Amino acid sequence: EQLKRPIDNAHHPHHHQEEYVGTDGVTPLPFPCHIMSSTMPRARQTVDWNNVPYPVEMTSNLNPLDKGDFTGQELEDIALAHPDWYAQLVADPFYTRFPGGECYGDLTSRLESIVVDIEQQVGPVLVVSHVSVLQVLVAYFRNTPVEHCTSIALPLNTVLKFTPAKGGGWQESQHRILTSPSTSQCDMQS
Secondary structure, three states, X not given: OOEXXXXXXXXXXXXXXXXXXXXXXXXXXOOOOEEEEOOXXXXXXXXXXXXXXXXXXXXHHHOOOOOHHHOOOOHHHHHHHOHHHHHHHHHOOOOOOOOOOOOHHXXXXXXXXXXXXXXXXXXXXXXXXXXXXXXXXXXXXXXXOHHHHHHOOOOOOEEEEEEEOOOOOXXXXXXXXXXXXXXXXXXXXX
């Protein structure tokens, strides 16, 4: 849980300032930040820095599209092994359900509570997830019909930032992350 504590300023006895404190109960934070991650190991590793003082909410709602019987298989291989099903996927990528798994329509329903949670936050939200999930979320924040989300290309090693825009909607910017050694530390001050 994120901790807030009022700071008493001796010089201004009537002035209460909220200071955000990290999960260790000590580290001062410059702002509140809500970090949400899928429960998949690769997402957890992305947010699991030794010294990150922000709480991380792990939620299976951010897990990737469930490919059911086709889990772990590349689309190229599925196309060869199951041409009829693959033709259906190409014709209707949003509503074609993976055998024993989900379709993008199911994923969209699963993400409704995530979108509500994101929009209720007062500070920045960091979402660490997977291509299928990010396609749906990006469609929402771009105000693109969600049925078209399967054609959204996502850049690798890039943070997509959506900032509330005046008059409604969201302003999008992209911030490329340079590749760095896995031992690099996150400096909260910078």
